[in-house]
Amino acid sequence: MKKHFFWIVLTFFFMNVQAQKFDQLAQTPPMGWNSWNKFGCDVSEALIMEIADEMVRSGMKDAGYEYVVIDDCWQIGRDEDGEIIIDKERFPNGIKYLADYLHSKGLKLGIYSCAGKYTCAGRPGSRGYEFQDARTYARWGIDYLKYDWCYTTNEDAQSASSSIEHAISSYTTMSDALYAAGRPVVFSICEWGFQKPWKWAGEVGHLWRTYHDIKDRWAAVLEILDKQKGLEKYAGPGHWNDPDMLEVGNGGMTTEEYKAHFSLWCMLAAPLMAGNDIRDMSPEIKEILTNKELISINQDSLGSQGFCFLSSGDYEIWIKKLKNNERAICLFNRGEEIKNVRVDFENLLKVNSTYWKMEPHKLEDYIVRDLWEHKDLSVETNVKYIEIPPHSVKVFRYIHK
Incomplete structure (x- = not known):
């Protein structure tokens, strides 16, 4: 009391x-x-x-x-x-x-x-x-x-x-x-x-x-x-x-x-x-x-701080909302071994603050951009396997077409 x-x-x-x-x-x-x-x-x-x-x-x-x-x-x-x-x-x-x-x-x-x-x-x-x-x-x-x-x-x-x-x-x-x-x-x-x-x-x-x-x-x-x-x-x-x-x-x-x-x-x-x-x-x-x-x-003007959507051992997914219904995702390998992770880009686009609250976005309306490689990612299918070195990240941005 x-x-x-x-x-x-x-x-x-x-x-x-x-x-x-x-x-x-x-x-x-x-x-x-x-x-x-x-x-x-x-x-x-x-x-x-x-x-x-x-x-x-x-x-x-x-x-x-x-x-x-x-x-x-x-x-x-x-x-x-x-x-x-x-x-x-x-x-x-x-x-x-x-x-x-x-x-x-x-x-x-x-x-x-x-x-x-x-x-x-x-x-x-x-x-x-x-x-x-x-x-x-x-x-x-x-x-x-x-x-x-x-x-x-x-x-x-x-x-x-x-x-x-x-x-x-x-x-x-x-x-x-x-x-x-x-x-x-x-x-x-x-x-x-x-x-x-x-x-x-x-x-x-x-x-x-x-x-x-x-x-x-x-x-x-x-x-x-x-x-x-x-x-x-x-x-x-x-x-x-x-x-x-x-x-x-x-x-x-x-x-x-x-x-x-x-x-x-x-x-x-x-x-x-x-x-x-x-x-x-x-x-x-x-x-x-x-x-x-x-x-x-x-520096996105929406001013939204990213949140940790998934934490599974040494693997995390962080999501940051951006203006114009865009978003960034960061795949993070905290651990000592290379990780080959399954990434559902459609689902990650739809996620709000929890997995169970989804937004009506369609992957086909977006370009997925690799922000370290400075090139667009081919996403003919929703799911890709991404290799992440130890202590490393992959960062992608969904950009409206």
């Missing part, structure tokens, strides 16, 4: 979250690059400018990547007036200079702070300085804020309900501060999914982390992927589940694993924030990150 009452109270609390955010931003999942996965605290003005140049030169900007986000360690203290102090050795011309440079390239600048007293790397956070920091970001020309959750423990957050209230209050304060500052900023909530942000963060920010930090390991991708199942109903234009940044190209996985990682994030309508050194990409990694046919799945 107590547990039931607790969730009634929380549901009422979620329904009454009040915050202001810029509603017209992030109508599709944000795309960009973030410094943390590759560089950690080794960030600088020179690095960010070189990354911006390479985003344009490499074709990543043309593929849809637009935000360049400086993660932790750009800040070193506060002055006597409470103003945040930039590390001038690493950023000698200041953050506004970088913002102006990126804007001249047709890109946007993101920055990082934390809801606690300190950031995760021990630099000054924004707790108690939210409105001051938001005004500073607006003056600099910031377009995106990643807002972390380190050093947020306080005496009143001893129960589950008070912890959630503390999280909502902290993020709502910064959301309101950004709105009051007047410059449209995409607000990325990074509290790691502890307080079920998918239940409340849609009114506060534009995206929210759903689980722990990603690592450049296959097992980490699988662990995060499994935590996304069932969250699809919470995502849509302007409010996205965030399974964390991409590790594509950082060296800890194979090319096939990176293709699977990227494909699944596209199916999830996840923000696509690259995290590799794009100044030194192999052709294979560049091909993954700039696959416009996969990116079009991610």
Whole structure:
């Protein structure tokens, strides 16, 4: 009875979250690059400018990547007036200079702070300085804020309900501060999914982390992927589940694993924030990150997050609805052996959210496109056998004729 009452109270609390955010931003999942996965605290003005140049030169900007986000360690203290102090050795011309440079390239600048007293790397956070920091970001020309959750423990957050209230209050304060500052900023909530942000963060920010930090390991991708199942109903234009940044190209996985990682994030309508050194990409990694046919799945304006339709041992089928009654399917081999799977393309076209709720589509009205081979699939019959290598995917799109 107590547990039931607790969730009634929380549901009422979620329904009454009040915050202001810029509603017209992030109508599709944000795309960009973030410094943390590759560089950690080794960030600088020179690095960010070189990354911006390479985003344009490499074709990543043309593929849809637009935000360049400086993660932790750009800040070193506060002055006597409470103003945040930039590390001038690493950023000698200041953050506004970088913002102006990126804007001249047709890109946007993101920055990082934390809801606690300190950031995760021990630099000054924004707790108690939210409105001051938001005004500073607006003056600099910031377009995106990643807002972390380190050093947020306080005496009143001893129960589950008070912890959630503390999280909502902290993020709502910064959301309101950004709105009051007047410059449209995409607000990325990074509290790691502890307080079920998918239940409340849609009114506060534009995206929210759903689980722990990603690592450049296959097992980490699988662990995060499994935590996304069932969250699809919470995502849509302007409010996205965030399974964390991409590790594509950082060296800890194979090319096939990176293709699977990227494909699944596209199916999830996840923000696509690259995290590799794009100044030194192999052709294979560049091909993954700039696959416009996969990116079009991610950026589809319907804003539907893909769902896991079938999970059978190491084999899964993910389905993502697209505008104009189109859809994408991802056949995923999680395991260590090659799989030769039977695929009924007619049935997969008709599936809604469960096998038993079918839609009246006809396979003959569609072209089935292989999004990695970049060619149409021959489907004279409804059923085909598809071979999928270990740790790999096959991704198809149904396109209206």
